[in-house]
Structure formats: C-alpha cells, structure tokens
Amino acid sequence: MTVGQRSGPPIPLLGVEEEFLVVDTDRGEVVPEAATVVGRARPALGTRVGGEITKLQVETRTDPCQGVDDLHGQLVEGRAAVQAAALSAGLRVIASGSPVLGRAVPPPITEGPRQDRGTATFRGLHDELAICAVHVHVEQPDRDRAVLIGNHLRQHLPALLALTANSPYWPERDTGYASWRSVTWGRWPVAGPPPFLTSARKYDEHVDMLLDAGALVDQGTIFWDLRLSTNHPTLEVRVADVPLTAAESAALAALVRALVVVAGDAVDGGDEGPELVPELLRLAYWRAARDGMGGHGVDVTTGRLLPAAALAERLVALARPALDEAGDGERVEAWLGWLAADGDGATRQRAAAALRGRLTDVVDEIVAQTAPNVPMSEESTLA
Template identity: 35%
Template sequence: MSPQAEDFTIGVEEEYQIIAPTTRKLCSRVQQILPIAHKALGEQVQPEAQMSQIEIGTPVCRTLDDVRAEIVRSRREVIAAAAKDGNKIAAAGTHPFSSWQEQEITPKERYQALMRDYQQLTRELMICGCHVHVGISDRQMAIGVINRARVWLSPLLALSASSPFWLGTDTGYASYRTEIWSRWPLSGPPLIFDSLAQYQALVEALIATKSVEEATKIYWDVRLSERFPTVEFRVTDVCMTVDEAVMIAGLTRALARTCYERASKGEPFAAVRHELVRAAVWRAARYGLDTELIDLDAGRAIPAAKLVEKFLAFVRPSLEEYRDWDEISSLVQQTMQHGNGATRQREAYKRAGHLEDVVDLIVAETTKGIG
C-alpha cells in the first residue's frame, strides 16, 4: 500500500485535572461535570481513572487546523462545564501538590478492574497524558512504523514534559508522570517486532497468561490501537497550551508518515537495543530540554537542542508536504526559547515560592488561545 493510500488522519486524546479554585487542590467532581460537558461534546468527553480527572478525544481530523479547532472547542466546553460546577481545569502531567490518598477511583468497571489488578499503582495513577492517533489501516505497515518511530520518542517527550512536581516536591524530573507510569508492567517503549503475526502472538500470550485482561491494557509508548485503525503514540505528557498540543500532534503525524514511507520502500532501520531506547526516554523524562539527550541513531549523548533539530530534519519533508512546516517549526522554536511546561512551572514557583501559583499558571495556560 502506498503512502497516498493511507489517510494519516489525526486524533488527539487529552487528560485534564479538575481543580478546586480556592485550595487549588484536585477535586473529585467528574460525575457532576460530565453531564454538563456531554451536552456540548457528547461522547468526546469521558471520565478517567480518578474522579478528579476528565478526558477529551477529538473527532478524526485531517489537518492541523482541524486539530487546533477541536482542541480549542473541547477545552472551552470542559472549562465551561467545570465553571458551572464551581471548579477549574488544568492541563499538566501531574498536580504539583495534591495527594493520591485524597482521590477517589472512578466507579466504572474498567477502572475498578484496574484497581483490583494493580492496587497501589492504580491509587497513585494521578497523572495526565496526551495520546495521538495517526490513521494507518495496513496493520503490517503499522508495525514497520512502530519499529522506526521508537527511536524518536524521547524528543517528543522532552518537548511535552509538564510534570516536575509531585506531592509538593520538585522531583528533579521534567516528566515525573513518565516515572509514575513506568512502574506499570506493560508500559514504556515497545520492542522491535519482525511482523504483525509476532506482535499479535505476544498480545495473545499476554492475555492467555492473564498478564492483561485484554489488549487495550497493553500500555506501550507507541502501539497498535485496538479500537481504531491507527498507530497510537502515548509517550507525551498532556501539554499545558493548545499551541503545544498542536505541535505534538503535527510532529507525531509527520513522524508516523516518514516512518511509513521508509517502511514501504523496505529501507532498513536501526535495530537499537531496548535498553538504550528506555534509557533515552528516561533521560528525556529526567532532563527535558535542559541538557543532553541520547541520539539513538549516533549512539551518543548530544545537546537537547541538537536532537530536536535532528528530529525536525527527519520529519521536515512530511511536514512540508502537509504545509505544516512553518507552523510546527515555529512552535518548536517557541518551546525551545521559552521552555517546556516543566520549565515554566519551575519558573512560576521560583517567582513566589508557592505551589498554588504553579497551579494558577497551569490553569491560565490551559485556557490560553481558546478565545
């Protein structure tokens, strides 16, 4: 199947925090907010594992303009619904100081099953990510995309990182969400798969051994979606601003298409060891854009800015074909100049020394650009 035969559509899922405006703590109000949000967004808005979270999913989008419009609409409606309940919405990978002990698990069978199976890991699942689906219906070719995309997960994470604080402490990480999530047994970067059959055989073995109940509970950083004909990228924190969310969506689609085109030509790819890929993702979670990251192609550490430049060069032909280059390269430059969400949160904390000010920043940036 040629690249032109695939749609390379985009779907974005964002997880948000529900914030009590006076205390700035998380508050378990999703059951009150959902019915209001459903009136505007229908099934595009859903609960998440914790009752202090709410998730949106865009419709299938064909352009980045569509993505921007849908994220703006979704954020606007969820923020409005929360406001009617007297609360606010924040888009960040972790809450700066709320405790997991004060949260309630959503009374939905999927999340209750997670609680039964994973216990303390589920109680502490107080994190928010962004998942980007790219439409690729040929599942064999999608495996080729995953094999090639796994070496570029770290710059995506570094650009999106928005979770430096956890339980009132600066963790020293740009994406502490990644570290919380990495404790789950089927998380992190995937291995290389020789074929779709090998991928499916592993999924079947994981289910047969009762390692997972079903395939949607395999949480690799990039995987085949079980619900849609897509490759799903799950590595990034939820972005604080709409601009950053659009940036991640554009980069992800361009990465998927670039990898697809190389796979369709049978071009070889670097069979980088799993340990190095994990190390690269860990380093992006630890340092974000602040120091050196791992260039898996060259097998050495290089400044984060250089790795981001190399990533942009890799996906540039695809971005140009979609006429997205000017917008995405500009948004990347803004992030490099002003810092990712983690950097901006730390700067807010340094200004006043109060984590409540960090929450205020996140809430303000979540509304930025929604009109």
C-alpha cells in the same frame, strides 16, 4: 480524505485525546469531581468528552481531522468547554501531566468491573494513576504496515517525551524531573516502548502472551507508548505529557503524523526499522524524563549525549518532507521557537513557582494556559 498530493499513500488523518486534572477553586488541589465536569461539558462536546480511570481526570477527544488547523480548533474548543463546565461548578481543569497540589495518592478510582479487575491485577500501581497524557492517533488501516512503522518510531519516543515534558511536581513537591508522569508510568509491566515486531500476527501473539501471563486486564490495557489502537484503525503514540497549551498538542500531532509518513515511505521501500539496544533506549527515556528540553538527551543509536534541542531539530529535519507536504512545517518550527524562548512545560511551571515561591501560583498559571479564551473572574485566583 487527504491533505496535499503525493505519489505514495495519502497523508493520513489524525486525531488527539487530551487528559486533564480537576482542581478546586480555593486551594488548587485535585478533587474527585470529574463526573461533574463531564456532565456539564457533554451538551457542548457530546461523545468528545469522557472520564478516565480516576475520578480526578477528564478526557477530551477530537474527531478525525485532515488538517492541523481543524485539529487545533477542536482542541481549543474541547479545552474551553471543559474549563467552562468546571467554572460553572466552582472548579477548574489544568493541563499538567501530574498534580501540583492536593491528595492524589491513592487517587479515587472510578467504579466498575473492569476497574475492579485492574485494581486486583495491578494493586499498588493504581496508587499513582493521577497522571495526564496526550495521545496522537494517525490513520493506519494496514496493521502489518503500522507495526513496521512503529519499529521506526520507537527511536523517536524519548525526543517526543522531552519536547512535551510537563510534569515536574508530584503532590506538593518538586521531583527534580521534567516528566515525573513518565517515571511513574514506567513501572507498569506494559508501559514504555513496544518491542521490535515484524507483523500484526507477531504483535497479536505478543499481546496474547501478556494476557496469558496476567499482565493485562484486556487488550485495552496495552499501555505501550506506541500501540495499535484497539478501537480505531490507527497507530497511537502515547508517550507525551499533556502540554500546557492546545497549540503545543496540535504541533506535536503534526510532527507525529509527519514521522509516521516518513517511516511509512521507508517501510514501503523494504525497511523494517532499526533494532535498538534496549539499555540505550531505557537510558534515553530516563534522560528525557529528567531533563526535558532543558538539558541533554541520549542518541539511542550511539549512546552519545547531545543537547535536547539538537535532538529535536534532528527529529524535525527527518520529518521535514512530510511536514512541508502537509503544510505543517511552519507550525512545528514555531513550536521549537517557543520552547527555545520559554522552555518546556516543566520549565514554565517552575518559573511560575519561582515568582513568589508558591505552588498555588503554578496552578494559576496552568489554568491560564489550559484554556486562555475562557474568562476567569477575579475570585478565581488562588489565595
């Protein structure tokens, strides 16, 4: 059940959920064919593939994993299976936090009583739900401990967002942001960072208050960027855009788990985590969404502007003991190296557009990066 040996609690298991958009072959536009892709991928993935709230999205899931090598293998397998399933139906899937081309506003919502309650509750907010994230689950069966670990992780959420920024386009235009997904998501009443809480009881009381206020459909619609999972004994970090590549999702998961381990050690030493200035945290989120890794970010404890790369390096340095203990240090360092050389996902999307000034080239590049081990026919290139 563990990776490595340590004197404290064992290094926890982890798992990942990735969301993808379905696009057509001819134009690269998002299309409501998620059910087709899910149905064709199910023989290969079983319960590890499913739909999402809109008919434009597909989700894959890993099993709980001990090592990140295994996790990465499952991510590659999941991406390959949904891409092959899409190809068999004359479609593609793309790992982008937002659509590049096509009509995505409003997106077609899947049918069902829960979805109907959501539409009645959130109304126009459902119009911009065609967005894709990656969710990292880290094993934390002690809910009180998980809440306190979350207090420590709140300060790191903007840096994690900057590292994974991969949604510069909103249907057919450049927003000027690196993560437009997080901007649209931030409008929801239960999005963004969770409040500072001191126990699972306080967490549950806060959720009950939101339910009573009509801000939730049910406990599963707590959409904070960091939450206690309603279905698993995990702490779930949901702040990131889905990355272009499986390797980046694996590296993110390794870093998140290491931060959880380091924070857990602090909690076990009696530290409940810092109470942050809400305005600084909001500012840091905005700056991370706008600039990604290509500019500056905000130090949430001081309000100072620092290069995003420096904030990322500081984050990795904090996580270093747990990264090295799990054998994940080189993986995460390599990820920072890729970002320094090629830029975040948003930068790479824009670089594809700059070659010939065509957004269809962006979709082609995302398709190629999403599942590079799946061969594409010459006919698959968008005109």
